[in-house]
Amino acid sequence: MNEVCGDYVVINPHVWLSQACVRFSNRIEDIYRVSGDSVGKGRVRVVTHGLATTHVHLGLYPIRNTVISGLSLDDWVRKFVWGWERFLREHPEASYYASLLAIRELLSSGVTALADMHLNEGMVYKAVLESGVKADLSTPIMNHGVFENYEEALEENLGLLKIVDDPKVKVRLGPCTPRLLDPNAFKEVVELARERELGVHTHLAEVFEDLVWLKSKYSMSLRDFIKFVGLDKVNAIVAHAVWAEEIADVLSASNFVISHPPRSNVLLGDGRAPIRNYLRRLSNVTIGVDVATTYDIREDLRAYTLLHYEGEGVPDLREAFSLATTAAYRGLGFGKGELIEGEDADLVVWSVEGPVAGDPVASVSWGDSIVEEVYVSGSLVFKDGELARARRSVEEARHVLGEFLSEFFKSG
Numbered sequence: 001m002n003e004v005c006g007d008y009v010v011i012n013p014h015v016w017l018s019q020a021c022v023r024f025s026n027r028i029e030d031i032y033r034v035s036g037d038s039v040g041k042g043r044v045r046v047v048t049h050g051l052a053t054t055h056v057h058l059g060l061y062p063i064r065n066t067v068i069s070g071l072s073l074d075d076w077v078r079k080f081v082w083g084w085e086r087f088l089r090e091h092p093e094a095s096y097y098a099s100l101l102a103i104r105e106l107l108s109s110g111v112t113a114l115a116d117m118h119l120n121e122g123m124v125y126k127a128v129l130e131s132g133v134k135a136d137l138s139t140p141i142m143n144h145g146v147f148e149n150y151e152e153a154l155e156e157n158l159g160l161l162k163i164v165d166d167p168k169v170k171v172r173l174g175p176c177t178p179r180l181l182d183p184n185a186f187k188e189v190v191e192l193a194r195e196r197e198l199g200v201h202t203h204l205a206e207v208f209e210d211l212v213w214l215k216s217k218y219s220m221s222l223r224d225f226i227k228f229v230g231l232d233k234v235n236a237i238v239a240h241a242v243w244a245e246e247i248a249d250v251l252s253a254s255n256f257v258i259s260h261p262p263r264s265n266v267l268l269g270d271g272r273a274p275i276r277n278y279l280r281r282l283s284n285v286t287i288g289v290d291v292a293t294t295y296d297i298r299e300d301l302r303a304y305t306l307l308h309y310e311g312e313g314v315p316d317l318r319e320a321f322s323l324a325t326t327a328a329y330r331g332l333g334f335g336k337g338e339l340i341e342g343e344d345a346d347l348v349v350w351s352v353e354g355p356v357a358g359d360p361v362a363s364v365s366w367g368d369s370i371v372e373e374v375y376v377s378g379s380l381v382f383k384d385g386e387l388a389r390a391r392r393s394v395e396e397a398r399h400v401l402g403e404f405l406s407e408f409f410k411s412g
């Protein structure tokens, strides 16, 4: 039995105990108050549930800085992403090393679960297993990019079902996005997901061009498209939904998980997602890191607040944290995302520059916070800035990826 104690134990973003401990095995056994003083001078210790990013591309981690090239989504994809993905195809082990480093940074900001979509997902799985995080994996099924055709991508996605053998890891199908997969093929993938009782992960209405494309090429509105492919009948992670306000009613159904990556939307000029409208309708809005210059989810929590509360008075600083914990965990089917008895022990121990001004959640997101330890299903996976179980692999990853990158940029 393990135990972690804090000056604050955050049960959920709205309820916390001061001076308390959590006792756990793989699940949380007990939470109780203790008497005592702060652990360190000037800093306070805060224990929270782990966070989740519901949309990320771990394999793009090495080229994350390219999102600040001042390019729009399509130009960025054409200039950097396709080339890097072709390179990954030739060097699948680069996906493993990239994922390890990405996961290390996600953990250093308290992320214990992630939904990833990329090629070489078997290599991503290897990094997931080694690091110990929870994951939901899918392959981008499309008729473009590194795949000969969508059937090849679909086969690769289905192949994951044969290799994934860990209760902390799920597989879903990843019809990439309407502009890269025509409605008939998209529908086939969604139907297959339904038959196999799998979820789906897609990019939807990230840019306005998506709507124009559907209208001009297939005479379909977004609403028509969703009905046609059957997205309303499966559990679906819908990344972005920046231009989907016209179907806010559809997206409010419980099978949809909206993944909102604030930094990526701003940096690639996608637009501002109508999050307030989605939340008013009680939609499952969650946070995605997607691709950004850091994979530190705290930066997306802050970006979220700045983006959606500008000019709106004093912001609710706990809202973003709640989207990234309770909403995200429930959306991914990994639990309730709260520290309560019987839930998996996915815990983050933070140290925060004190005082906490009465709100440990806002301090973790906005203050000078450091992740000291992270536990997933009760196992220590991160401590003192490093993966607890794969420290050496991370060193190797830094070395090997450095060489890969210089080869990539030389050839590019």
Ligand SMILES: [Zn+2]
Pocket (backbone or CB within 6 Å): 055, 057, 203, 239, 290, 291
């Ligand atoms: Zn994406």
